[in-house]
Amino acid sequence: MTQRVLILGAGGLLGRALRRTAPAGVELHCPTREDLPLDDLDRLGRRLREQPVDRLFLLAAWTRVDDCESDPERAFRINGILPGRIANLAERRGLPLVFVSTDYVFSGAAVAPYREFDRIEPVNLYGRSKAYGEGAVREASRAARIVRTSGLYGEGGPDFVASIRRALSAGGPLRVVADQITAPTWVDDLARALWVVGLGDEAGTFHLSAAGELSWCDFAREIARASGEDPERITPITAAESGRAAARPAYSVLSGQRAREIFGLSLPETRDALRAFLVGTGA
Secondary structure (H helix, E strand, C coil), rough: CCCEEEECCCCCHHHHHHHCCCCCCCCEEECCCCCCCCCCCHHHHHHHHHHHCCCEEEECCCCHHHHHHHHHHHHHHHHHHHHHHHHHHHHHHCCEEEEEEHHHHHCCCCCEEEECCCCCCCHHHHHHHHHHHHHHHHHHHHCCEECCCCCCCCCCCCCCCHHHHHHHHHHCCEEEECCCECCCCHHHHHHHHHHHHHHCCCCCCECCCCCCCEHHHHHHHHHHHHHHCCCHHHHEEEEHHHHHHHCCCEEEEEHHHHHHHHHHHCCEEEEHHHHHHHHHHCC
């Protein structure tokens, strides 16, 4: 049976990966921002009436973490208020909704991977706006799947991997934060898992990110090694030394226990996924 899926945010990093990895039997509907602006709910409602779909994926978000600090109104509108309104529209039409969230909803004070039911306590504006969006989506839609992930990179960027490789090619030393631990995730791995959750029958919150954990500095050194560059060119610094406008969680690794138990999903280990990505791009 064909599943008609509308993806809002199909032009972004994850949206492009979902299009590449769509399983057989999925009919994709991927309007551009110009065709269907995120904040034009009347137009979205007409679209759903005139071109009915079976599932709705909401990927569109404002992910510039430092910029969110200086424009909280925009951050909460895009990441928080609109997702709730779209979820309400989906619920009224009986559409299961997939909403992609972030590891940045957590404080970073943990010493073990965060579980889906652990307390959220974001330390920056971006995380607070996404946490608000999660709450709004849960309140509006009983059929919502909220998927938290971390550190996405993949084909076409922009992302951390592309930035590090570009800097390495330019020559000279690099300074990368070493006191923030996470699990950078290849977007194609996430997309394949997201199709399983999105087309499945189980609602609720799920964590989908790469297995393992490492600092951004260690990840940058892995990028250097895999690219044939000297990892010692990368110097560790503290988050305080980075001068970023927004704080980041010191530890934001996610446990994927619920996705494993319900769907049998486990994403590959971070280093293995990085190598697979670079081999696939001919690096």
